[in-house]
Amino acid sequence: MRDKVLVVLEERGAQNTRWLTDVFGDGITGETPIYSDLTWTTKYYSETFDLYVDEYDDLDEWIEEFTSDDCAVLRDALAGVILVRTGIATGDHHSQRIANSLSTDDMFLVWLDKRESVDDRELPLPWEVVQLEETARDRELNEKSGAARLKEILDVHTWPGTDRLEQEPADMDELITLMREARLRCQDMSDDEESQRYAMSLAEQIAKRI
Amino acid sequence: MSIRFILCFNKQGVVRLIRWYVGNESSGDTQDVIAQIYRLISSKDHKRHSNFVEFSETTKLVYKRYAGLYFVMGVDLRDDDPIYLSHIHLFVEVLDSFFGNVCELDIVFNFYKAYMVMDEMFLGGEIQEVSKDVLIERLGTLDRLE
Numbered sequence: 001m002r003d004k005v006l007v008v009l010e011e012r013g014a015q016n017t018r019w020l021t022d023v024f025g026d027g028i029t030g031e032t033p034i035y036s037d038l039t040w041t042t043k044y045y046s047e048t049f050d051l052y053v054d055e056y057d058d059l060d061e062w063i064e065e066f067t068s069d070d071c072a073v074l075r076d077a078l079a080g081v082i083l084v085r086t087g088i089a090t091g092d093h094h095s096q097r098i099a100n101s102l103s104t105d106d107m108f109l110v111w112l113d114k115r116e117s118v119d120d121r122e123l124p125l126p127w128e129v130v131q132l133e134e135t136a137r138d139r140e141l142n143e144k145s146g147a148a149r150l151k152e153i154l155d156v157h158t159w160p161g162t163d164r165l166e167q168e169p170a171d172m173d174e175l176i177t178l179m180r181e182a183r184l185r186c187q188d189m190s191d192d193e194e195s196q197r198y199a200m201s202l203a204e205q206i207a208k209r210i
Numbered sequence: 211m212s213i214r215f216i217l218c219f220n221k222q223g224v225v226r227l228i229r230w231y232v233g234n235e236s237s238g239d240t241q242d243v244i245a246q247i248y249r250l251i252s253s254k255d256h257k258r259h260s261n262f263v264e265f266s267e268t269t270k271l272v273y274k275r276y277a278g279l280y281f282v283m284g285v286d287l288r289d290d291d292p293i294y295l296s297h298i299h300l301f302v303e304v305l306d307s308f309f310g311n312v313c314e315l316d317i318v319f320n321f322y323k324a325y326m327v328m329d330e331m332f333l334g335g336e337i338q339e340v341s342k343d344v345l346i347e348r349l350g351t352l353d354r355l356e
Binding site: 042043044045108119120121125126128142143144149152155156 | 220221222223224252253255276277278313314315318319
C-alpha cells in the first residue's frame with residue numbers, strides 16, 4: 001500500500017524545515033528520520049501515512065542508493081517524494097533518474113525549490129516544481145506556493161484509503177425481501193399512525209444501505 | 211455550434227471535469243485529444259502567453275488557469291475569443307460562490323455538483339444564463355432538493 005511520503009532535504013536545521021511543520025503539523029521538524037501514523041485530514045477524508053525524512057550531501061550518491069535494488073521495497077511503498085533543492089541545472093538528470101525508478105502513475109513528485117522565482121514547468125511530468133517561499137505575485141494570481149501548494153498536492157492525491165469512502169454494494173435480494181416483509185407487517189397493523197412511523201423508519205434504513 | 215467541449219484539468223493533466231457538446235471530429239481517441247490539449251496548454255506560460263490557441267482545422271482553445279486548474283473551452287474557429295474567456299471566468303466565479311472558496315478537492319469530491327453548475331450555465335454548447343445572482347439562486351434551490 002502506497003502510504004509513505006519521502007522528504008529529501010539538502011540539509012536539516014530549523015531554518016530549513018519550518019515548512020515541514022507548516023505542512024505536516026506541530027512536532028514534525030525533520031530531526032527524526034521517521035514519523036509514523038500521521039494523519040492527513042481534509043474536509044472529505046482522512047488518511048494515515050508515514051513520513052520519512054532523509055538528507056543528502058551529494059545528490060548523485062543519494063540517487064544511486066535510492067534507485068538500487070536495496071530500496072525497491074521502499075520505492076513500492078511511496079505515495080510521493082518531496083525533494084528540496086536550490087536551482088535546477090540545465091539538462092538536469094536527477095529528476096529523470098528518480099522518476100525512472102518509480103511507478104509514478106499514482107504518485108506525486110515535488111521539487112521544492114529555494115530560489116526566489118521558479119517556473120512550475122521547468123521539469124517534465126510527473127515532477128512539479130514548487131517554490132518554497134510564497135511571493136506577492138502568487139497571492140495576486142491566487143497561485144499557491146510553498147507549504148500551501150504542498151498541502152494542495154497532498155489533498156488531491158489519490159491515497160489508497162480514499163477508496164474506502166465507497167460503501168459495500170447493497171444486497172438487492174435482501175432489501176427486496178425486507179420490503180416485502182415490511183409491507184405484510186404494515187398491512188397487519190391496525191393503527192395508521194404506527195404503520196406510518198414504521199414505514200418511515202424502514203425507508204431511512206434502506207436509504208442508508210443503498 | 212459554439213462551444214464544442216468544456217474541459218478542466220490540473221497541472222498534472224488529471225481531468226476533473228469534461229463535457230462534450232459535439233462528437234470528436236478528429237481521428238484520434240478521446241484520451242489522445244485530451245492529452246494533446248494538455249500538452250499544448252501546459253507548455254505555455256500562462257502569465258505571458260495569450261489565452262487563445264488554435265487546436266485543429268475546426269477548433270480553437272480558449273483557456274484560463276485558476277490556481278492549480280486549467281479551464282478550457284473548445285470553440286469554433288470563427289467565433290469571438292474574448293466572450294468565451296468571460297464565460298470561463300463566470301463559470302469559475304459561480305463555482306466559487308456555490309462551493310464557498312472552491313478548491314480542486316471540492317470538485318473532486320462533489321463532481322456531480324460541479325456538473326450541475328456547468329449544465330445550468332451551458333446547454334447544447336450555448337450559454338444559457340449570464341446572471342451570477344440568478345444562477346446562484348437556481349443552484350441553491352437544486353442543491354436543497356437533494
